[in-house]
Structure formats: structure tokens, C-alpha cells
Amino acid sequence: MRARFDPVAPSLGEKLARLHWPLVALVTLLGLVGYALLYSAAGGAHSPWALRHGIRLIVMLVVMVALALVDLRRIFKLAYSIYFAVLALLFIVALFGEINKGAQRWIDLGFVQLQPSELMKLALVLALARYFHSAYLDEVRRPLFLLPPVVMILLPVGMVLKQPDLGTAVMIAAVGTAMLFLAGAALWKFALAAGLGGAALPIVWSHLHDYQRQRVLTFLDPEKDPLGAGYHIIQSKIAIGAGGLWGRGYMRGTQAQLSFLPEKHTDFAFTMLAEESGFFGAVAVLVLIAAILLVGFSVALRAQSHFARLLAAGVTVNFALYALVNIAMVTGLIPVVGVPLPLVSYGGTAMLTAMLGMGLLLNAQVNQDLSIPRFPVEL
Amino acid sequence: MYQEADRSRCFRRRLLVVGGAQLALMGGLVWRLWQLQVRDHESYALLAEENRINQRLTVPPRGVLVDRRGRPLAVNVPTYRVRIVREQAKDPRRVLEALAQIITLDERRIEEVLEQLRLHRPFVPVTVREDLSWEEVARIAVRAPELPGILLDSGLLRRYPHGPVTAHVVGYVGPVSQAELARDDDPLLRLPDFRIGKSGVERTYDRELRGRAGLSRVEVNAVGREIREVDRREGEEGADLQLTIDLELQRFCMDRLADQEAAACVVLEVSTGAVLAMASVPTYDPNAFTGGLSATLWRQLANDPRHPLVNKCIRGQYPPGSTFKMITALAALEAGVVTPTSEVFCPGHMSLGNARFHCWRPGGHGRMGLVQALAQSCDVYFYEIARRVGIDAIAAMARKFGFGERLGLDLPGEMPGLMPDTKWKRERLKQPWQKGETLVCGIGQGFVTATPLQLAVMTARLCNGGRAVRPWIVRGHLAHVQEGRGLAPPPLGVRREHLEWVLKGMFEVVNGPRGTAKASALPLAGVFMAGKTGTSQVRRITRAERAIGAHKRKDRPREERDHALFVCYAPYDRPRFAVAVVVEHGESGAKTAAPIARDVMLEALRLDSAPEAPTGGRLALVEGR
Missing domain, CATH: 3.40.710.10 (DD-peptidase/beta-lactamase superfamily)
Structure with missing residues (x-):
């Protein structure tokens, strides 16, 4: 009980000893699966994807552990600043962002094309965790008290929608909603929001871009346009289905290798995995993800401070949501929204976000006994 | 403190709901994978093996050139050509050498064809020779069983009815070069047999004459054989041009x-x-x-001190x-x-x-x-x-x-x-x-x-x-000649x-x-x-x-x-x-x-x-x- 009230942080060595190494191992394992997959996607070559993925993995593992060792209170103090900084970045891309695939999403930093909308998911979790950290349930029940966090969610969602990036916008909204739910917002409010959202659907529909409408329509009936927009889903399902129980063998997935499969190195990486390693391989990866999920939730349950709880739960939900949406997408359960499989798909920002998220989770785990006063002035 | 206990209890409850939901969804994904990979595996495997969909460009006919009184200067004539498919030929060199026994085909051309075959996917047909005579067509047709992977079909060949008379004005078409590929991203240029304007009006007005590619979507089986056409989008024919030349x-x-x-x-x-x-x-x-x-012939033309080209x-x-x-x-x-x-x-x-x-x-x-x-x-x-x-x-x-x-x-x-x-x-x-x-x-x-x-x-x-x-x-375009030009x-x-x-x-x-x-x-x-x-x-x-x-x-x-x-x-x-x-x-x-x-x-x-x-x-x- 002493540690709970002790404001002095434990030493680095202590922290390292406390670190949840099995989680680090799980994360590394998932990253290695991605490496092997990208090696196969390039037809058995390190370039253009596997080597860079591997290097990023190593660098980001170090960053992850480093992030876990930072004082949680420092992160708590910086939460709003981080949120506003990322919001500013979003604003900058909207202004000067490089035109890429017809959408403004990137800031080119030279070595990596930074996608602030990805970072926003973590920033939002941080900001909301801090906001609700100081709130007891009777406050959370007050509608007016919920207004600031709802604005905090809607602001980036609106900006990302404007980019336009429907998939990421929905993801940010989903993470935000999950945070509100975990913080204890009354259930009837979610029902109300869902009702309002449903009523607003026709308006949203009329504001969607053509390609986004096409995606939704294609999802509703992929067979209607088998070679146009439905092509991705159908080819992905064929590849997964063709994998069978045991798969076609590593580097022997004909669908992917013969280039019938689009984007096999990014959003459709899981398809290739499912084709080459079959049902067992695919389920093994799902189990890996579920294991990370369970570790995350156990951290959230054990944490003493409300901030650490919400933080751990938020990043875990975010991580799992990515994986769920990606796999649901490639198996044809939901529309193609362009969400990568964390740590497996090729892509700099996606890897960065996933690993920073894991870093935050580990930090909450290392500091699970640390208590943070309700109001920052007391710090 | 009861408030703290209250909210942590609420959080725990709700975390279990969220976590449970996510785990349930993962279970749903496992079920979905089972559906696709185990229950329906056979039908998907069949689809993968036999029913792949291939997109093929259809080449629009190149625009015709006529003189000021409508007399044709450059036209397209049907021609018989022989093509080869690597996948079916198994040993393309042997097949080509056998083909050289019955039609005129020099060693250099065989090497070129083999190079082309290496560059394209195994089921893409590569043209061996165009402009076959009837007799040659007949000879190939008769020996067809000995020549696996050899296809006979007809295509359009550019023809200049007044050849040397209009050569410098009309120009000619030829195979696409690497440099041309680099500066033009028209998919037509990627076709193995496509011809592009190399000189004269054929070159200056190449874009107009070329038209736009149509797209034909065909189902192909694992060896690339076409099963049926799924749909097609018609291209745009090249524009016919009228010259001021008499x-x-x-x-x-x-x-x-x-x-x-x-x-x-x-x-x-x-x-x-x-x-x-x-x-x-x-x-x-x-x-x-x-x-x-x-x-x-090329060397002869290029080295002639009187510069015929x-x-x-x-x-x-x-x-x-x-x-x-x-x-x-x-x-x-x-x-x-x-x-x-x-x-x-x-x-x-x-x-x-x-x-x-x-x-x-x-x-x-x-x-x-x-x-x-x-x-x-x-x-x-x-x-x-x-x-x-x-x-x-x-x-x-x-x-x-x-x-x-x-x-x-x-x-x-x-x-x-x-x-x-x-x-x-x-x-x-x-x-x-x-x-x-x-x-x-x-x-x-x-x-x-x-x-x-x-x-x-x-x-x-x-x-x-x-x-x-x-x-x-x-x-201008034959459809709407610009009479006012030059006035x-x-x-x-x-x-x-x-x-x-x-x-x-x-x-x-x-x-x-x-x-x-x-x-x-x-x-x-x-x-x-x-x-x-x-x-x-x-x-x-x-x-x-x-x-x-x-x-x-x-x-x-x-x-x-x-x-x-x-x-x-x-x-x-x-x-x-x-x-x-x-x-x-x-x-x-x-x-x-x-x-x-x-x-x-x-x-x-x-x-x-x-x-x-x-x-x-x-x-x-x-x-x-």
C-alpha cells in the first residue's frame, strides 16, 4: 500500500524488471509474422518491403520500451498538449498536405510520410483518459460535463472526414465512443446518439465522395460489379478460401503471388497469410492478437489510477479494433475501408501508432500501482 | 472514497462488456474463416484454379489518313499472323525452330520472340510473324498438332497504298520504344504488338490516330485460356485525318x-x-x-549518303x-x-x-x-x-x-x-x-x-x-475539317x-x-x-x-x-x-x-x-x- 501514495517514481532498473516481457514478446512475434509475410509478398525478397518493415520493427521496439519507462505523470500532464499538437498537425495536412491518392493525409518528413489521423487515435485516448481521470460518476452523468469530450472526439473526426478518409474517421469515432462508454457515460445517451446518427445517415450519404459510396454499395452487393469495385473483396475471399485448412504453403499462395490480389503488402496482408498458412495460421494470428488484448485488459483492471486504466483500456481497444476491422474487411464482412493490420501490414505510420500504443500500454502496466491525484494542481 | 470505488466498479463492468464484445467478434472472425477456408474451401479453391479474371485491352483501329480529295494515304488491312503462347508451347525454342522449317523465319527473329516471351506473363500470346501468305497459313494449320502453343489469327496491319510517294509526309508506325513507354502512360503502349507513329503525320498526330483502348474482361483458367468474356467497354476509334496534300x-x-x-x-x-x-x-x-x-534494310537506309529517310x-x-x-x-x-x-x-x-x-x-x-x-x-x-x-x-x-x-x-x-x-x-x-x-x-x-x-x-x-x-x-479530323485554317x-x-x-x-x-x-x-x-x-x-x-x-x-x-x-x-x-x-x-x-x-x-x-x-x-x- 505504501507505493500507492509514494510520489517518488521507481528507478529505471525496477521499471525494467517490472516490465511485462511476455507482452513485448507477443508484439515482437506479431511483427515477425509481418516480416515473413512481406518477404513472401515480394516473391521471396527483402526488398521492397520486408527489410524496411524489419528495421522499423527493431527501431520501434526500442521506442516502445523507452516510452514504457517514462513517468506516467509526465504523460498525464502532457495529454492535452499532445492532443492539440496532433490536432494542429491534422490542420496542417489539410492546408499543405501532399496530394496522395486524391486525398490530403500525409506530411512528408523525408524518412516517413506522417499520417496525423493515425496518431490522433492515441492522442484522443490520452486526452479523454485525462479528462475523465478527474471525473466521478455523478459528474459523468451530467450531460453538460460530457460536452467537452464529445467536442474533442468530433473535431478530429470532422477533419479526417474532410480529408476525406472515411475509414480512419470511423475508427477515431469508435475509439472515442468506447472511451465514453468506459468512463461511464449513461447508456441511454449512446442509444440517443445512435438514433441521431441513424437519422443523420441520409445527410452523411449525400456528402460522401463517389468512391466512398461505391465502397458501401459494393459491400452491400459485391457481385454486382465483380471487376470494378467488388474486385478486391471477391479476390480476397477467393484467396482466403483457397487457402483451406493448412494453406498452400509459405510463398506458394497462387492468388497473391500471381497478383490477383491487390494491396497484398498493406491492407490485404492477412489475406495472403490466410492463403499461404490456411485456417490454422490465420487462427494462430487471431489468438496472438487476442492474447495481446487480454494482457491489455488485465493491465486496465489492475491499474490504480483512473487515468492508467482508461489509457490501457483505450489503447487496447484501439489495437483490437484495428485488427477486427481489417480482418472483417478482407473476409468480406464489412466494406473495404483501408485499415491496416497492426504490426503486420507494411506502412510506417501504422507501425508507429501501433508501437506507441503498446508503449503506452506497457507504461500503464509498469505504473499500475502509481496513483495520480484527481486534479493536476496537486502534482 | 465511495466515489472512487463506484467509478472503478463501473469501469470494470464496462471493460468486461467491451473486452467480451471484442473477444466475441474475434470468435465471429474465426467462424468466418472457418466458413471460407474449411466449409467452402473446395468451391473457392475451384474458383482460384479455374476462374481467374483477366483484363484485356482491345486495340482500337488506328485512324485513316486521306489526301485533300479523300484518297486514302494510310489504311489498315487485315492480315494473318502467327503467335505463340509460352505456357502451352512448353519448349518455345523447339516449337519456333519447327515453325521456321515451314515458314520464313530467321534466327534473329526467333531470339527476339523468345526475349518477348520472357518479358510477358506465360499466357500472353506474342506475335511471331505478321502478314502471312495464304499458303503459309495453310502450312501452319496442317502441322498444328506438332506445334503446341502456336496460334493463327488475324489482325490489322498498317498499310500505305502509295508507299514511297507519300513516305516523308505520312511517315510510318513501328514498335514502341523504351523512351516512348517512359513518357506516355497509355496502357495501349504496353501491348506486345502495338505500333506507334514514328515519323511524319503518323507521329505528330499519333494521339489522335491512336484512339483509346477498350477493355474486355475475360475469365481465364489457371493456364490462361479464356473461358468467356464477362463484359467489355468499347474503346474509342482513332480519328481519321485529312491532309492538305494532293x-x-x-x-x-x-x-x-x-x-x-x-x-x-x-x-x-x-x-x-x-x-x-x-x-x-x-x-x-x-x-x-x-x-x-x-x-x-535498316542499315542500308540509315547509311545511305543521300539520306532516303x-x-x-x-x-x-x-x-x-x-x-x-x-x-x-x-x-x-x-x-x-x-x-x-x-x-x-x-x-x-x-x-x-x-x-x-x-x-x-x-x-x-x-x-x-x-x-x-x-x-x-x-x-x-x-x-x-x-x-x-x-x-x-x-x-x-x-x-x-x-x-x-x-x-x-x-x-x-x-x-x-x-x-x-x-x-x-x-x-x-x-x-x-x-x-x-x-x-x-x-x-x-x-x-x-x-x-x-x-x-x-x-x-x-x-x-x-x-x-x-x-x-x-x-x-483536321475528317468528320469536321477546319476550312478556316490558314486564312x-x-x-x-x-x-x-x-x-x-x-x-x-x-x-x-x-x-x-x-x-x-x-x-x-x-x-x-x-x-x-x-x-x-x-x-x-x-x-x-x-x-x-x-x-x-x-x-x-x-x-x-x-x-x-x-x-x-x-x-x-x-x-x-x-x-x-x-x-x-x-x-x-x-x-x-x-x-x-x-x-x-x-x-x-x-x-x-x-x-x-x-x-x-x-x-x-x-x-x-x-x-x-
Whole structure:
């Protein structure tokens, strides 16, 4: 009980000893699966994807552990600043962002094309965790008290929608909603929001871009346009289905290798995995993800401070949501929204976000006994 | 503290809900994977093996080219071709070698085909040979069982019905090069057998002629065999283009030049700048290029010193010689350094410093006014007025008439020629201008060079009232010909009166008693031609040579003989056509070039009076496809 009230942080060595190494191992394992997959996607070559993925993995593992060792209170103090900084970045891309695939999403930093909308998911979790950290349930029940966090969610969602990036916008909204739910917002409010959202659907529909409408329509009936927009889903399902129980063998997935499969190195990486390693391989990866999920939730349950709880739960939900949406997408359960499989798909920002998220989770785990006063002035 | 306990209890409960939901969804995914990979595996495996969907581009027919009266100049003809599919051939080299036993197929071509096969996917057919004869088709068909992977089918081949006659204008098509692939992302270019415009109108208007690819989506099985077409999006056919060329006149020009080793002839409509004929000899047969040119023929064409592949009308740059004198005259008249009637005495040479500049006529011409100086092409008269007005004024006038710049004709590779002035020499040669050079340039020698097209444009601008016509050769899409093109060109800003004096001199050249081209007057009553001869030196004549008359000898090596030039227009009172003829090393403008120009002019006038061809052009065209 002493540690709970002790404001002095434990030493680095202590922290390292406390670190949840099995989680680090799980994360590394998932990253290695991605490496092997990208090696196969390039037809058995390190370039253009596997080597860079591997290097990023190593660098980001170090960053992850480093992030876990930072004082949680420092992160708590910086939460709003981080949120506003990322919001500013979003604003900058909207202004000067490089035109890429017809959408403004990137800031080119030279070595990596930074996608602030990805970072926003973590920033939002941080900001909301801090906001609700100081709130007891009777406050959370007050509608007016919920207004600031709802604005905090809607602001980036609106900006990302404007980019336009429907998939990421929905993801940010989903993470935000999950945070509100975990913080204890009354259930009837979610029902109300869902009702309002449903009523607003026709308006949203009329504001969607053509390609986004096409995606939704294609999802509703992929067979209607088998070679146009439905092509991705159908080819992905064929590849997964063709994998069978045991798969076609590593580097022997004909669908992917013969280039019938689009984007096999990014959003459709899981398809290739499912084709080459079959049902067992695919389920093994799902189990890996579920294991990370369970570790995350156990951290959230054990944490003493409300901030650490919400933080751990938020990043875990975010991580799992990515994986769920990606796999649901490639198996044809939901529309193609362009969400990568964390740590497996090729892509700099996606890897960065996933690993920073894991870093935050580990930090909450290392500091699970640390208590943070309700109001920052007391710090 | 109860509040803290309260919210942590609430959080725990809700976390279990969220976590449970996510785990449940993961379970759902496992179920979904089981569905796809275990329950429905067989049907998906079948789909993967047998039903792959392939996109194939359909090649639109290339636009047809017709002359001004609708006669086809470039068409597409059906041809039989033999292709090979790597996947089915198993051992393509063996199959190709077997094929070479029954049809003409050289070792080089086999290597090329094998290279192509390596570059494309195993089920993509690669063309082995086109333009097969019926007999060859039959021979292949009979042996088909011994030739796995060999396909016979028909395609369209570009054909130029008048081959060598229109080669330099129409150009030809050929396989796409790496460089062309790099700067053009049209998917059609990626097709193994696609042909792209390589020269002439085929090249300048390639985009229009090419059309847009259609897309055909076919189901293919694992070995690439097409099972059925799923759907298709029609492409856009290439546009049919009409040229300003008159095929009959073009043929006449080519025939008339045929006995020259190397020569060029351009016929322009003086009011619009439309090119009626553009002949360059020697020529080549563009049909040899479309079916893949043999290496020997290519080398032969490329290494021929008379440059058959080059369109000399726009790429040949010759000293204009005396045909340039109109420009010098106009520069002097406009500057006021000479009047149309003031005279200069010609003793046969002119001295400047310690250099001596000779007139072509050793004894000299005596007293010369402008009209007679042009008619008799007196060099001394033009030395004198060039000296008075200076090179910069001459160059400025020359540029007004189209010298020293590309005229923007819609054919590739037009050369600008060269019109030097003091600035040019200072900047390019880093030397000051010499007075003597003004004299030499004043009679169209020295640094001055021009293309036959530029000479024809100059003539047209002189006789059409001083308007800056520009040459053009494509009237437009056959569906909507731009009739207005070339009309109302801007005025050059040269005084009408001065132009008329110069034209009078040109009239005397052909029709005057002492004119240099009086032997080439038109044999027509009441229709007169005006022109100007030119004989331009290829090399400097040394004093010793001049003394013994070596520069006039017939036995000089060909490449040292003078170029023969003639420019003319007709009818004198109501100009319609301008003709420029250059005969390389033809020795004498009056004796070699002028008679050719006269005959071409006669033919142009004759065809002009013939009734304009009906709109039947479109019909002839459809058959041409």
C-alpha cells in the first residue's frame, strides 16, 4: 500500500524488471509474422518491403520500451498538449498536405510520410483518459460535463472526414465512443446518439465522395460489379478460401503471388497469410492478437489510477479494433475501408501508432500501482 | 472514497462488456474463416484454379489518313499472323525452330520472340510473324498438332497504298520504344504488338490516330485460356485525318524528281500556307517498317549518303543562294538606301578592303537597276546594296519571311535553318562580324541556310501581298475539317510598292528577254509564272580555280558541285501556288531546278482547274479500313 501514495517514481532498473516481457514478446512475434509475410509478398525478397518493415520493427521496439519507462505523470500532464499538437498537425495536412491518392493525409518528413489521423487515435485516448481521470460518476452523468469530450472526439473526426478518409474517421469515432462508454457515460445517451446518427445517415450519404459510396454499395452487393469495385473483396475471399485448412504453403499462395490480389503488402496482408498458412495460421494470428488484448485488459483492471486504466483500456481497444476491422474487411464482412493490420501490414505510420500504443500500454502496466491525484494542481 | 470505488466498479463492468464484445467478434472472425477456408474451401479453391479474371485491352483501329480529295494515304488491312503462347508451347525454342522449317523465319527473329516471351506473363500470346501468305497459313494449320502453343489469327496491319510517294509526309508506325513507354502512360503502349507513329503525320498526330483502348474482361483458367468474356467497354476509334496534300500532285513531284540523286520540292497554296505537295528523293517504302524492318534494310537506309529517310523539304538546310536576293532587295528598299530605279555598275567583281568579290558572270553586267539585277541575278548589285543596308537589316527582313526559325509545320523534325547577324556571330562564334560576310550573305551564301519549305514560304509571303502565312499539312479530323485554317494571316509590314518591284524582277527572271530562267516560262497563253533561280556554292572557290575555270567543270566530284535552286509562283497576276525546288549538287538553278519547278507548277495549275473531288472521300475511307 505504501507505493500507492509514494510520489517518488521507481528507478529505471525496477521499471525494467517490472516490465511485462511476455507482452513485448507477443508484439515482437506479431511483427515477425509481418516480416515473413512481406518477404513472401515480394516473391521471396527483402526488398521492397520486408527489410524496411524489419528495421522499423527493431527501431520501434526500442521506442516502445523507452516510452514504457517514462513517468506516467509526465504523460498525464502532457495529454492535452499532445492532443492539440496532433490536432494542429491534422490542420496542417489539410492546408499543405501532399496530394496522395486524391486525398490530403500525409506530411512528408523525408524518412516517413506522417499520417496525423493515425496518431490522433492515441492522442484522443490520452486526452479523454485525462479528462475523465478527474471525473466521478455523478459528474459523468451530467450531460453538460460530457460536452467537452464529445467536442474533442468530433473535431478530429470532422477533419479526417474532410480529408476525406472515411475509414480512419470511423475508427477515431469508435475509439472515442468506447472511451465514453468506459468512463461511464449513461447508456441511454449512446442509444440517443445512435438514433441521431441513424437519422443523420441520409445527410452523411449525400456528402460522401463517389468512391466512398461505391465502397458501401459494393459491400452491400459485391457481385454486382465483380471487376470494378467488388474486385478486391471477391479476390480476397477467393484467396482466403483457397487457402483451406493448412494453406498452400509459405510463398506458394497462387492468388497473391500471381497478383490477383491487390494491396497484398498493406491492407490485404492477412489475406495472403490466410492463403499461404490456411485456417490454422490465420487462427494462430487471431489468438496472438487476442492474447495481446487480454494482457491489455488485465493491465486496465489492475491499474490504480483512473487515468492508467482508461489509457490501457483505450489503447487496447484501439489495437483490437484495428485488427477486427481489417480482418472483417478482407473476409468480406464489412466494406473495404483501408485499415491496416497492426504490426503486420507494411506502412510506417501504422507501425508507429501501433508501437506507441503498446508503449503506452506497457507504461500503464509498469505504473499500475502509481496513483495520480484527481486534479493536476496537486502534482 | 465511495466515489472512487463506484467509478472503478463501473469501469470494470464496462471493460468486461467491451473486452467480451471484442473477444466475441474475434470468435465471429474465426467462424468466418472457418466458413471460407474449411466449409467452402473446395468451391473457392475451384474458383482460384479455374476462374481467374483477366483484363484485356482491345486495340482500337488506328485512324485513316486521306489526301485533300479523300484518297486514302494510310489504311489498315487485315492480315494473318502467327503467335505463340509460352505456357502451352512448353519448349518455345523447339516449337519456333519447327515453325521456321515451314515458314520464313530467321534466327534473329526467333531470339527476339523468345526475349518477348520472357518479358510477358506465360499466357500472353506474342506475335511471331505478321502478314502471312495464304499458303503459309495453310502450312501452319496442317502441322498444328506438332506445334503446341502456336496460334493463327488475324489482325490489322498498317498499310500505305502509295508507299514511297507519300513516305516523308505520312511517315510510318513501328514498335514502341523504351523512351516512348517512359513518357506516355497509355496502357495501349504496353501491348506486345502495338505500333506507334514514328515519323511524319503518323507521329505528330499519333494521339489522335491512336484512339483509346477498350477493355474486355475475360475469365481465364489457371493456364490462361479464356473461358468467356464477362463484359467489355468499347474503346474509342482513332480519328481519321485529312491532309492538305494532293496525292496526284505529290505523285507528279516524286516522279519528276525521280531522276535526281537527291532533291526536294514543296508546293504551297500562297493564300493559306496549306502544303499541297512535299516531295523528297530518294525515298523509301514505309510498308517495310510496319511489319518489322530487317536489320540489313535498316542499315542500308540509315547509311545511305543521300539520306532516303530524311524529309529534305523540312530537314535539308541549304544555302539559298540567289533565291535570297529578294530579301536583300527588300531590306535595302525598306531602309531607303536604294530606290527601285537607282543603278549600280557591275564590272564583274567588287572590292572590299583587299578582298575581291566576284559576280557569277566574269565580264560583269554593266549598269543594273533592281529589276534587271534580279532578272539577271547580278551579284555585284546585291553586294553593293547589302553593303549599304548592313547584315542586321537583312537578317531582320529575312526573319519576317520565315528564315532562321521553325515555321511550325505539323510534321516532326522541322529544322530552323540559319539567318546570321552580328549578334549571332558575336555570341555563337565569339567573333566580330566582317564586312565581307555581309556581301556573301546578301547573295544567300556564307552562313545563311534555309530549308526548301522556308524558300516556298518566303515565295508565298512575297506574292500573297506580304502576309505571314504559315505552312500546315493536316486539315483536321475528317468528320469536321477546319476550312478556316490558314486564312487571314497577319501582314508582314512591308510596303506594297516595294514588294511589287521585287515581284516585277521575279517576273523578268522567267519572262524577260535576259531572265536567267527564260527557258522555263509557262507554255500557256495569258498565264505567267514569276520566280528566281539560285545556284549555291557548296565550297569556296579558290583564286587558282577561278583562274582556270575549275569551278565550272563538269568532272568535279558530285559532292563539290553547286546546289540548284528555284522558287516560283503562278499565276503572276493572281497568285495561287508557290513552288520551291532544291536539287542537291544539281549545278545550275536555271538548267536543273527551274524546269522541274515549271512542270510542277503546270501540274498544280492543271489539277487546280480540275473539279474538286466529291465528298466520296468518306466512302473510299471506310473501304480502306
